[in-house]
Amino acid sequence: MKVWAERRLWAIVPAAGRGERFASSQPSTLPKQYTPLLGKTVLEWSLRALLAEPRIHAIVVVLAAGDAHWPQVAARLNSPKLFTAVGGAQRHDSVMGGLEFLVSRAADDDWVLVHDAARPCLSRQDIQALADALDDRSNEGESAGDVSGAVLAAPIVDTVRRVLPNGVETVDRAGLWRALTPQVFAFAALRRALDEAARAGVAVTDEAQAMERIGIRARLVSGSPFNIKLTRAEDLQAAAGILKMGESSDMRVGQGMDVHAFGQGDHVVLGGVRIAHSQGVVAHSDGDVVIHALCDALLGAMGDGDIGQHFPDTDPRYRGADSRVFLRVVAERMRAAGLHLVNADITVLAEAPRVAAHRGTMAANLGQDLDVPAHLINIKATTTERLGFIGRKEGLAAMASVLLAR
Numbered sequence: 001m002k003v004w005a006e007r008r009l010w011a012i013v014p015a016a017g018r019g020e021r022f023a024s025s026q027p028s029t030l031p032k033q034y035t036p037l038l039g040k041t042v043l044e045w046s047l048r049a050l051l052a053e054p055r056i057h058a059i060v061v062v063l064a065a066g067d068a069h070w071p072q073v074a075a076r077l078n079s080p081k082l083f084t085a086v087g088g089a090q091r092h093d094s095v096m097g098g099l100e101f102l103v104s105r106a107a108d109d110d111w112v113l114v115h116d117a118a119r120p121c122l123s124r125q126d127i128q129a130l131a132d133a134l135d136d137r138s139n140e141g142e143s144a145g146d147v148s149g150a151v152l153a154a155p156i157v158d159t160v161r162r163v164l165p166n167g168v169e170t171v172d173r174a175g176l177w178r179a180l181t182p183q184v185f186a187f188a189a190l191r192r193a194l195d196e197a198a199r200a201g202v203a204v205t206d207e208a209q210a211m212e213r214i215g216i217r218a219r220l221v222s223g224s225p226f227n228i229k230l231t232r233a234e235d236l237q238a239a240a241g242i243l244k245m246g247e248s249s250d251m252r253v254g255q256g257m258d259v260h261a262f263g264q265g266d267h268v269v270l271g272g273v274r275i276a277h278s279q280g281v282v283a284h285s286d287g288d289v290v291i292h293a294l295c296d297a298l299l300g301a302m303g304d305g306d307i308g309q310h311f312p313d314t315d316p317r318y319r320g321a322d323s324r325v326f327l328r329v330v331a332e333r334m335r336a337a338g339l340h341l342v343n344a345d346i347t348v349l350a351e352a353p354r355v356a357a358h359r360g361t362m363a364a365n366l367g368q369d370l371d372v373p374a375h376l377i378n379i380k381a382t383t384t385e386r387l388g389f390i391g392r393k394e395g396l397a398a399m400a401s402v403l404l405a406r
């Protein structure tokens, strides 16, 4: 058996259900996987974390015959990793539809991950934990390639009761887990398991159940209990709350600082504003300490190195460069990383020139380059009470702090 790195990881997303329980609690013309949720459809949220995992080679979305809603979603997601297949009457028929699509594409021991379209709160951390589990041979004396599959699950925390014809009994909850998705198994084994279950007329409700029938047990990977399945309409509000919580915790902070010495000249450039002064600054570029500090803060928050790395001062292209060009490049990298600016706070440290009158223009320039409203950028200035190199008017400095969100 091959080791992980040689086995590709495919994803199948069954999205061919009719959402009958959901529709019965909230009459709507849209199936639940296409219901709007915080500005996207449920399905887009469910695909989001899968699309962000680089180890996933391609994703097969399994649609109901005649699905008219997918083309719009596909156009918005616009990913070369997305493919579609046609589903069937039950969830396991739909998963089979996805596996059929892979027959001519996947190797027998490639991994196939199955994730319900109705689980929009899947986190990137849970996908990573699942993918890591396939490679983790530290437990149970397994040797390379021995892991046969992995299933996200959450331990049951409530006391569990079984209703019997003649009363109620308490079930020992020790060792009881809720099976979630994604679930990952080897392609050929999963296909055989689902096929055998179908032949035997057993309507399995997840992949692990089918695998158990052919004697293959998956490893349970402890996942977030917030990876809920939308079943009834009220679950939509819970999902919105969970997704918002995830967004607000996905914040990144960064700070930057820049100093330039005064030298020959008659102006300085701060935040893209040319300010008349009795001296200029000694710099390879235009020496705009505000933009340099801001770029470093942004790159810091992105975990993407620093300004010197992206725009080396040994590179002749940057001689006398307009620093606003640097800021636009950094803004582009920020967008590509899926991050946006929440706010920036910048302090200029200088005895002279006075910058108060230019703060509005500076914020407008920076907002324009970052493509955000200027009010997200605050600029303040201070002297250093004639102390140190700034106080002696040997140079000036700027500090910037930024907050970014995904």
Ligand code: CTP
Binding pocket: 013, 014, 015, 016, 017, 018, 019, 020, 021, 022, 033, 062, 087, 088, 089, 090, 091, 092, 093, 094, 095, 116, 117, 118, 119, 229, 230, 231
């Ligand atoms: N699913 C599917 N094909 C089916 C049935 C279900 O692809 N024939 C998918 C659903 O779209 C969903 C996942 O399997 O993403 C889990 O199923 P469930 O939550 O039961 O969704 P529905 O079957 O759509 O809902 P209901 O059972 O209430 O009709």
Ligand code: MG
Binding pocket: 017, 091
């Ligand atoms: Mg169903």
